[in-house]
Amino acid sequence: MELQKLLEGVSYKVLQGNLSIEVEKIEYDSRKVLAGDVFVCVTGFQVDGHKFGAKAVENGVVALICEHMPEGIDGKVPVVQVENAREALAFMAVNYYNRPSEKMHVVGVTGTNGKTTTTYLIKSVLDHIGKKVGVIGTIENRIGDKILHTERTTPESKELQELLDTMVKEDVSHVVMEVSSHSLDLHRVDGISYEIGIFTNLTQDHLDYHKTMENYKEAKSKLFQRAKKSVINMDDAAGSFMKDKATGQVLSFAVDNAADLQAKDIEITAEGTDFSLFWDEKEYHVHLSTPGRFSVYNALGAIGACLLLEIPMEDIITGLQENHGVTGRFQAVRSKKGYQAVVDYAHTPDGLDNILKTAREFAKGRIITIFGCGGDRDKTKRPIMGEIAGNGSDFCIITSDNPRTEDPLTILNEVEVGMKKTPCPYEKVADRGEAILKGAKMAKAGDVIIIAGKGHETYQIFKDCTIHFDDMEEIRKAFGEDCL
Ligand SMILES: CC(=O)N[C@H]1[C@@H](OP(=O)(O)OP(=O)(O)OC[C@H]2O[C@@H](n3ccc(=O)[nH]c3=O)[C@H](O)[C@@H]2O)O[C@H](CO)[C@@H](O)[C@@H]1O[C@H](C)C(=O)N[C@@H](C)C(=O)N[C@H](CCC(=O)O)C(=O)O
Numbered sequence: 001m002e003l004q005k006l007l008e009g010v011s012y013k014v015l016q017g018n019l020s021i022e023v024e025k026i027e028y029d030s031r032k033v034l035a036g037d038v039f040v041c042v043t044g045f046q047v048d049g050h051k052f053g054a055k056a057v058e059n060g061v062v063a064l065i066c067e068h069m070p071e072g073i074d075g076k077v078p079v080v081q082v083e084n085a086r087e088a089l090a091f092m093a094v095n096y097y098n099r100p101s102e103k104m105h106v107v108g109v110t111g112t113n114g115k116t117t118t119t120y121l122i123k124s125v126l127d128h129i130g131k132k133v134g135v136i137g138t139i140e141n142r143i144g145d146k147i148l149h150t151e152r153t154t155p156e157s158k159e160l161q162e163l164l165d166t167m168v169k170e171d172v173s174h175v176v177m178e179v180s181s182h183s184l185d186l187h188r189v190d191g192i193s194y195e196i197g198i199f200t201n202l203t204q205d206h207l208d209y210h211k212t213m214e215n216y217k218e219a220k221s222k223l224f225q226r227a228k229k230s231v232i233n234m235d236d237a238a239g240s241f242m243k244d245k246a247t248g249q250v251l252s253f254a255v256d257n258a259a260d261l262q263a264k265d266i267e268i269t270a271e272g273t274d275f276s277l278f279w280d281e282k283e284y285h286v287h288l289s290t291p292g293r294f295s296v297y298n299a300l301g302a303i304g305a306c307l308l309l310e311i312p313m314e315d316i317i318t319g320l321q322e323n324h325g326v327t328g329r330f331q332a333v334r335s336k337k338g339y340q341a342v343v344d345y346a347h348t349p350d351g352l353d354n355i356l357k358t359a360r361e362f363a364k365g366r367i368i369t370i371f372g373c374g375g376d377r378d379k380t381k382r383p384i385m386g387e388i389a390g391n392g393s394d395f396c397i398i399t400s401d402n403p404r405t406e407d408p409l410t411i412l413n414e415v416e417v418g419m420k421k422t423p424c425p426y427e428k429v430a431d432r433g434e435a436i437l438k439g440a441k442m443a444k445a446g447d448v449i450i451i452a453g454k455g456h457e458t459y460q461i462f463k464d465c466t467i468h469f470d471d472m473e474e475i476r477k478a479f480g481e482d483c484l
C-alpha cells in the first residue's frame with residue numbers, strides 16, 4: 001500500500017523524504033521487521049522504540065513513523081512525525097486492512113468483571129440463531145468453531161485489525177469482543193466501529209497501571225463515546241457516568257434501580273439462577289446455568305445487546321439457556337463424598353466477594369477458599385482480597401497465583417495483612433498444587449472449596465519459568481477416585 005494512503009486520517013508532519021512509496025506491511029517491533037515494511041517507533045513503558053529505528057532501517061524498512069526523529073536516520077528513508085505513535089499505528093492498521101470492523105456487527109464489552117462471561121452469553125444467542133460469530137477475549141479468540149490462542153484480552157491494534165480482517169474473509173457476521181481498559185488507554189481499539197458497547201461494572205483493579213479509579217473510569221468511558229449504541233448497568237456506581245459519556249442510544253439495565261431492562265425475583269441454587277425479566281411492559285422467565293446475582297447482571301448486559309441487534313426475545317432467552325457455562329468461570333467439580341469444589345477466575349476484590357456470597361447461598365457446610373494474587377499487578381488489592389476472603393470463608397489457604405517477577409512469599413504476606421483483620425482461620429501454602437490438595441483433604445460433606453484467581457489458565461508464571469498448571473486438573477487429581 002502507498003505510505004500516503006496508509007496515513008489517511010492521521011495528523012502528521014513529514015520530517016524527511018517522499019510519501020509516494022509502497023510499503024509491504026506495518027511493524028512496531030524491530031525484531032520482526034522485514035524488508036519493505038514501515039516501522040512505527042512506539043515510546044514504551046520499558047524501552048523507547050525510537051532506539052530501534054536505525055536498526056530497523058538497516059534491516060530494510062522503507063519508512064519510519066515516530067514521535068521524534070530517531071538517531072542515525074538522516075537522509076536515509078522517509079520519516080513521518082505523529083503526536084502519538086500507538087494512535088497512528090491503530091489508524092494505519094485500520095487503513096491497511098480496509099476498515100474490517102465496518103463490515104460486521106461489532107459488540108464491545110468493557111468493565112472490571114464479567115467481560116468474558118458476557119461475550120460468551122452473546123455468542124450463545126448468536127449461535128442459536130445461526131450466525132457465524134467471532135470472539136476476541138481473555139480465554140481465546142474464535143472464528144466460528146476455530147479457536148486461536150491469545151496472550152492478551154485485547155490484542156495490539158495491528159494484530160486486532162488483522163484478526164478482524166480474517167473474520168471478514170471467513171464470513172463472520174458478528175464479533176463480540178472484550179475491550180480492556182489498557183486497550184482503550186493505549187489506543188489498541190482506535191478506529192474500530194462499535195455498533196454496541198456494554199458496560200458491566202467498575203470496581204478496583206489495575207491501579208498499578210491507571211493509578212487512580214478516576215483514570216480507570218475515564219479509560220473505560222471511551223468505549224461509550226465511540227459506540228453507536230450503549231448498554232449500561234445502572235446499578236453500578238459508575239453507570240450514570242458512562243451513560244452521560246455515551247453519544248448514541250442508551251439501553252439501561254438494573255436489578256435495584258429503574259432501567260429499560262429489569263430483573264426481579266432472583267432465585268439462586270448450586271445449579272443455576274432463575275429470574276423474571278421485564279422489558280417493554282412484558283414479563284419473561286430466564287434460566288441461567290451459572291449461579292449468582294452477578295450472573296444476572298452479565299445476562300442483562302447480553303440481553304440488552306441482543307435486543308439492540310434486533311434479535312427476538314424468545315430467541316435470546318433460548319440462546320442463553322443453551323449456554324452451559326464458560327471455562328474457568330464457576331466451574332463445579334463434585335466428590336462422591338458430598339462436597340464440591342468451584343474453580344473460578346475471581347481475581348479482583350469484587351469478583352471474590354461475589355463468588356463467596358454466591359457460594360454461601362447454597363453451601364450446606366463450610367466454605368474453604370484457596371486463592372492468591374498475581375505478581376506485577378495492582379498490589380493494593382492484595383490485603384483487600386485477604387480481608388474479603390477471610391470475611392466470606394470458614395477457612396482459607398493463601399497460595400500463589402502467577403507470581404511473575406515477584407517473590408511468591410512476599411505476595412502471600414501482603415494478602416495475609418488483610419486476612420489477619422478477620423477471625424477466619426487460615427494457612428499459607430505457597431505451592432498451589434499442595435494448597436489445593438490440602439483444601440481437598442480437609443473437606444467434609446456439604447463443604448464448598450472455592451479455588452479462585454486462575455480459572456481457565458493452564459499455566460503458572462514464575463520469575464524464571466512458566467509451568468503447566470491447571471486448577472481443574474489439580475482438584476480432580478486431589479479428589480482422586482471420589483471425583484464425580
Ligand atoms: C502495560 C501494557 O499494556 N504494556 C503494553 C505495552 O508495552 P510497553 O510499552 O512496556 O512495551 P516496551 O517493551 O516498552 O516496548 C516499546 C516498543 O518498542 C518495541 N521494541 C521493543 C524491543 C525491541 O527490541 N524492539 C522494539 O521495537 C516494542 O515492540 C514496542 O512497540 O505495549 C506492548 C506492545 O503492544 C504490549 O505488549 C504491552 O502489554 C504488556 C505485555 C501487558 O502485559 N499488558 C497487560 C497489562 C494488558 O494489556 N492487560 C489487559 C488485560 C486487562 C484485563 O483483562 O482486565 C489486556 O488487554 O490484555
Ligand SMILES: Nc1ncnc2c1ncn2[C@@H]1O[C@H](COP(=O)(O)OP(=O)(O)OP(=O)(O)O)[C@@H](O)[C@H]1O
Pocket residue numbers: 111112113114115116117118138153178200201294295297298328329330344345346347350351352354355455
Ligand atoms: N458481573 C460481575 N460482577 C462481579 N463479578 C463478576 C461478574 N461476572 C463475573 N464475575 C467474577 O469475575 C470473574 C471473571 O469473570 P470474567 O472472566 O467474565 O471477567 P472479565 O471482565 O473478562 O475479567 P478479565 O478482566 O480478567 O478479562 C468470574 O470468575 C467471577 O468470579
Ligand SMILES: N[C@H](CCC[C@H](N)C(=O)O)C(=O)O
Pocket residue numbers: 153347373374375377401402453454457
Ligand atoms: N487480566 C488480568 C488477569 C489476572 C489473572 C490472575 N490470574 C493474575 O495473573 O494476576 C490481569 O492481567 O491483570
Ligand SMILES: [Mg+2]
Pocket residue numbers: 115116137138139153178
Ligand atoms: Mg476477560
